[in-house]
Amino acid sequence: MTTEQLISQIKIKKSFLCVGLDVDLDKIPTHLLELEDPIFEFNKAIIDATHDLAVAYKPNIAFFEAYGIKGWLSLKKTINYINENYPDIFTIADAKRGDIGNTSAMYAKAFFEDLNFDSITVAPYMGKDSVEPFLAFENKHTIMLALTSNVGAFDFQTLQVDGKELYKHVLETAKTWKNSQNLMYVVGATKAEYFTEIRKIVPDSFLLVPGIGAQGGSLSEVCKYGMNANVGLLINSSRAIIYASKGTDFVVKARAEALQMQQEMEGILNVSFLK
Amino acid sequence: MTTEQLISQIKIKKSFLCVGLDVDLDKIPTHLLELEDPIFEFNKAIIDATHDLAVAYKPNIAFFEAYGIKGWLSLKKTINYINENYPDIFTIADAKRGDIGNTSAMYAKAFFEDLNFDSITVAPYMGKDSVEPFLAFENKHTIMLALTSNVGAFDFQTLQVDGKELYKHVLETAKTWKNSQNLMYVVGATKAEYFTEIRKIVPDSFLLVPGIGAQGGSLSEVCKYGMNANVGLLINSSRAIIYASKGTDFVVKARAEALQMQQEMEGILNVSFLK
Numbered sequence: 001m002t003t004e005q006l007i008s009q010i011k012i013k014k015s016f017l018c019v020g021l022d023v024d025l026d027k028i029p030t031h032l033l034e035l036e037d038p039i040f041e042f043n044k045a046i047i048d049a050t051h052d053l054a055v056a057y058k059p060n061i062a063f064f065e066a067y068g069i070k071g072w073l074s075l076k077k078t079i080n081y082i083n084e085n086y087p088d089i090f091t092i093a094d095a096k097r098g099d100i101g102n103t104s105a106m107y108a109k110a111f112f113e114d115l116n117f118d119s120i121t122v123a124p125y126m127g128k129d130s131v132e133p134f135l136a137f138e139n140k141h142t143i144m145l146a147l148t149s150n151v152g153a154f155d156f157q158t159l160q161v162d163g164k165e166l167y168k169h170v171l172e173t174a175k176t177w178k179n180s181q182n183l184m185y186v187v188g189a190t191k192a193e194y195f196t197e198i199r200k201i202v203p204d205s206f207l208l209v210p211g212i213g214a215q216g217g218s219l220s221e222v223c224k225y226g227m228n229a230n231v232g233l234l235i236n237s238s239r240a241i242i243y244a245s246k247g248t249d250f251v252v253k254a255r256a257e258a259l260q261m262q263q264e265m266e267g268i269l270n271v272s273f274l275k
Numbered sequence: 276m277t278t279e280q281l282i283s284q285i286k287i288k289k290s291f292l293c294v295g296l297d298v299d300l301d302k303i304p305t306h307l308l309e310l311e312d313p314i315f316e317f318n319k320a321i322i323d324a325t326h327d328l329a330v331a332y333k334p335n336i337a338f339f340e341a342y343g344i345k346g347w348l349s350l351k352k353t354i355n356y357i358n359e360n361y362p363d364i365f366t367i368a369d370a371k372r373g374d375i376g377n378t379s380a381m382y383a384k385a386f387f388e389d390l391n392f393d394s395i396t397v398a399p400y401m402g403k404d405s406v407e408p409f410l411a412f413e414n415k416h417t418i419m420l421a422l423t424s425n426v427g428a429f430d431f432q433t434l435q436v437d438g439k440e441l442y443k444h445v446l447e448t449a450k451t452w453k454n455s456q457n458l459m460y461v462v463g464a465t466k467a468e469y470f471t472e473i474r475k476i477v478p479d480s481f482l483l484v485p486g487i488g489a490q491g492g493s494l495s496e497v498c499k500y501g502m503n504a505n506v507g508l509l510i511n512s513s514r515a516i517i518y519a520s521k522g523t524d525f526v527v528k529a530r531a532e533a534l535q536m537q538q539e540m541e542g543i544l545n546v547s548f549l550k
Binding site: 022024060062063065066067068069071072073076094096097098099100101102103104106107109110111114115123124125126127128129130131145148149150151152153154155156157159160161162166169170173210 | 297299335337338340341342343344346347348351369371372373374375376377378379381382384385389390398399400401402403404405406420423424425426427428429430431432434435436437441444445448485
């Protein structure tokens, strides 16, 4: 999917919501556990109930890998289901990968080709040659960690390097890499005041924003400081939507949560943008 | 496996060699491609031919994921084969994982429980709560990136923070985390002179050292600056061993390469250590 197509979907749906699929068998409705592939069935139900309110889905790869081969099969079925039934959805493999060049090339192959995701999250620590193999794929997007939403973000990401924080160096350096137009960045919502500074470095890039809801971030604050002329934000919500209820009404409750977020977003979106 | 058991194996085998399993179907002998699971068959042959010369095997997870479900099955068969036939081998999932706490816990479950690896490589960028879920597993080892062997290592890892490089902050900070006795670190062989400084910070920890051979590092230099009283080094070699030949003699050639490395190591190992 191109960035233009993503922006177009945001206009059509009046939403920049991304639904995170972090499926834990201990947390889903128990009646699903009797089915052959409860993870896929849960995802399918959530997707069917929210696809008109969200522009992106973000399967969290750890939650599939934890179930071994079965989990990997559920992941494959989930991404195929989205691609076949809702081709306008932007898909994110939340995988936080990154390794030396020939290894990153294999991860890129796994997620962009074998699974056919539109994008993948990657970690920056190993530098340029660990990220560029992902950037080489046309119309695929590489979402690099910049400033994350967890407390550990303050261990290294905000260390001062030459008078400014490490995450700013990461952003400035990444902009110089080959095919950097294919980069997006992860910026946690729990640090809304940082968005002003980040937008000075990457004014046009899309930012994937976790941390709204369960982790305490505010949608209006993030939009106030982080939104650009093309919106430039994908706001992720995982647990607040997918675990809105553990009963047989989980689909209805998930939709209600997603609808509430979409309506908040519609209220924020600039009238001129939507024309 | 405990650290003591690993040290004991180094004494018995007079070796601190780790063989990296980065299996690319384009590079393995063509006669294997006719078999049902060429990746597993290749790994099995390499392991059978070198298990008395190596103390560790390191499947590179990207190279399995790139082949989708089939690759994941090959990974499962490979780790099971090692655990069942060579239980004294230390196994490393080279996965470079790391995410917010509940997600890292799922990765830990995937690699320590479902696949039953002894250790996993992780990335430090997200800080303490992204690594501690791995450290909570008893007799499992978490091998964190410190200073890597690729050129991108100089993008961020060596940035100056308060007068010293970022990777030193990473080492010093990680030492303060809960269960940090379960940490090992990745330090690239291409930067042998850095080992002196690193040993001042982590004198007792095991270091996993890629970059000998194909990437240009020198075994004797690394040992000179990086070895401690318990050896404290696992030297990885991937391509130089597993792709020593593409012909039907690949097993013989792989063993010859591994033997040469083991003999170099035996020559370096202190006589008093081996008693």
